[in-house]
Amino acid sequence: MYITTPDQLNDFCKSLESSDVLAVDTEFVRERTYFHRIGLIQVAGKEGCGAIDPILLKDLTPLLEILKDPSKIKVFHAARQDLEILVRLCGQVIPPVFDTQVAAALVGWGSQISFAKLIQKALGKHIHKTETYTDWCRRPLSDNQIKYAIDDVRYLMPAYERLIERLTELKRNDWVAGEVKNWEDPETFALSDPQKRFLKIKSLRSLKPQNLAVLRELAAWRENVAVSRDCLAKSIVRDETLLEIARKMPREVGALSSLRGFYHKEVGKSGADIIKAVEKGAAVAEGDLPVLPESDGYSTMRGIEELLSAFVQIRSEELKIEPSVLADRKRIHRFATHFEQKQNMDENFLLQGWRRECIGEPMLSLLKGEVGLKINPSGAVALIPLK
Numbered sequence: 001m002y003i004t005t006p007d008q009l010n011d012f013c014k015s016l017e018s019s020d021v022l023a024v025d026t027e028f029v030r031e032r033t034y035f036h037r038i039g040l041i042q043v044a045g046k047e048g049c050g051a052i053d054p055i056l057l058k059d060l061t062p063l064l065e066i067l068k069d070p071s072k073i074k075v076f077h078a079a080r081q082d083l084e085i086l087v088r089l090c091g092q093v094i095p096p097v098f099d100t101q102v103a104a105a106l107v108g109w110g111s112q113i114s115f116a117k118l119i120q121k122a123l124g125k126h127i128h129k130t131e132t133y134t135d136w137c138r139r140p141l142s143d144n145q146i147k148y149a150i151d152d153v154r155y156l157m158p159a160y161e162r163l164i165e166r167l168t169e170l171k172r173n174d175w176v177a178g179e180v181k182n183w184e185d186p187e188t189f190a191l192s193d194p195q196k197r198f199l200k201i202k203s204l205r206s207l208k209p210q211n212l213a214v215l216r217e218l219a220a221w222r223e224n225v226a227v228s229r230d231c232l233a234k235s236i237v238r239d240e241t242l243l244e245i246a247r248k249m250p251r252e253v254g255a256l257s258s259l260r261g262f263y264h265k266e267v268g269k270s271g272a273d274i275i276k277a278v279e280k281g282a283a284v285a286e287g288d289l290p291v292l293p294e295s296d297g298y299s300t301m302r303g304i305e306e307l308l309s310a311f312v313q314i315r316s317e318e319l320k321i322e323p324s325v326l327a328d329r330k331r332i333h334r335f336a337t338h339f340e341q342k343q344n345m346d347e348n349f350l351l352q353g354w355r356r357e358c359i360g361e362p363m364l365s366l367l368k369g370e371v372g373l374k375i376n377p378s379g380a381v382a383l384i385p386l387k
Contacts, residue, residue: 001050002146004057012043012050013062019045021073022066023156026082027136027149034230036085039136044153051149055139060089067094075160077101077115077152079183087189095184100159102179107166108320115152122159127151178353191227194220198290201239207246209289214281215246216290221277225270237266237274249278300336308332308363311373314381315359326359335360339367 003009016022023044028036041052041063052063067074068090076082079099087093104113109121119127131148167173182188198204198212198219207215219242226233237245241261250256253271309323309332316323327335327350335350337343345351351360362383365371371383 001048001150002141003050003052006057006059009052009057009060010062012052013066015047016043016045016066018047019072021045021075021157021160023049023075023153023160024067024082024086025076025149025152025156026085027134028081028085029135029137030081032232032235034226034232035088036081037137038085038089040141040149041086042149042153044150044157049150049154051146053141054089055137064090068092070095073098075100075156077118077156077159079180083183084189087186093184093186093189097180097183098160098176099180099183100156100163103160103163103167103176105325106172106175106179106321107163107170108322111322111325115156118159119155122162123155125155127155172354175354192223194223197223197233199292201243203243205292207243209286210282210284211246211249212290212292213284213288214249214278215242217277217281218242218246218274221273225273235263236270237262245274245278246281249282251275251278300333300340304336304340304367305329305332307366307373308336310381311363311366312359314373315362319358326355327363335363336367339364 001008001012003012023042025042026036026038027040027042028038030036038054041054041060043050043052043063043066052060054060066072067086073096074094075098077099078101079097083094083097100118101113104118104121105111110117113121116127116129119125131145134145134148136145136149164173167176195216198216201215201219204212204215218237222233222236222242225236229236238261241259244259244261245256248255248259250259253267253275256262256267256271256274308327309329312323312327312332316326319326331349335348338345338348345364348360349355350363362371365383366373369386372386373381374384375381
């Protein structure tokens with residue numbers, strides 16, 4: 001059902017009231033804008049599926065109230081971008097959330113599985129992603145485009161049901177809840193702190209502290225402008241140009257014109273504000289100059305990470321999930337680093353939630369020398385106590 005009028009929306013939302021679980025998806029465009037440009041919102045419940053047109057419908061209140069209902073589970077596949085859109089529209093997070101991509105990884109169907117592969121695995125059905133490059137904000141939409149969009153939630157609901165069955169069989173339902181708790185935290189969807197955006201710029205470590213303060217102000221200025229214009233930050237001034245301005249610290253607008261990388265008319269439009277940002281950064285007192293986080297160049301003792309990686313591989317085979325779902329190389333490195341540097345291990349990612357028992361505590365015992373690895377006559381590798 002393609003929903004384009006207030007009456008259709010009201011009737012559809014009333015039909016969703018009896019559903020405890022809703023499959024939700026969005027179609028959007030975000031190639032040149034800071035925020036997603038929403039083109040469709042698809043929802044499926046027990047009574048059917050609908051594609052709501054947020055371009056033709058200016059008031060989405062009935063739908064948003066349904067999505068905010070904490071008694072209804074909202075099911076997504078690869079939820080991040082869909083939730084960014086819906087949280088912004090709702091003005092709040094919309095728990096509880098279930099992410100089928102996360103759940104699929106935890107039952108051993110593969111990490112970062114695509115929607116098409118999920119449907120094939122869960123339902124044995126092949127679907128064709130024929131409208132991947134559709135401009136969902138252009139009207140009118142064709143019947144094929146609408147069907148394509150609705151199919152995303154039509155198939156998502158039975159895939160969710162199959163995943164719940166599998167999670168229950170494996171006793172891993174709580175694992176999913178732990179993995180998606182970020183989707184239920186308002187901080188996850190808060191706009192980035194403009195004063196920290198400079199940390200994303202490559203080669204910033206080549207700058208002196210005072211120049212870093214200038215770069216911080218320049219990056220914050222650009223981020224605020226990007227939000228106000230709803231455009232990509234890089235379309236205002238490129239990173240390389242910001243870096244050069246911070247390095248040279250020009251004090252007059254005319255000096256900006258000699259720098260490469262400015263877009264047409266941007267110096268005339270923003271030159272005075274750029275100089276103000278330079279002056280603000282140049283005036284930062286020594287005690288307030290930015291301090292960069294230490295680069296992660298620490299090398300652990302030889303063989304430590306290889307031992308932990310071998311154990312992760314063993315556990316992943318036992319649990320029948322990919323090793324990266326348990327612990328990727330970065331998290332293994334961080335775990336070993338924190339241990340060697342005698343940091344508080346209780347705060348380490350691998351000692352949180354379901355990972356603590358499955359992987360974190362055994363890895364900690366390995367590092368403490370409390371257990372070792374042995375190969376059984378069957379060829380299986382197991383932990384053995386050493387103390």
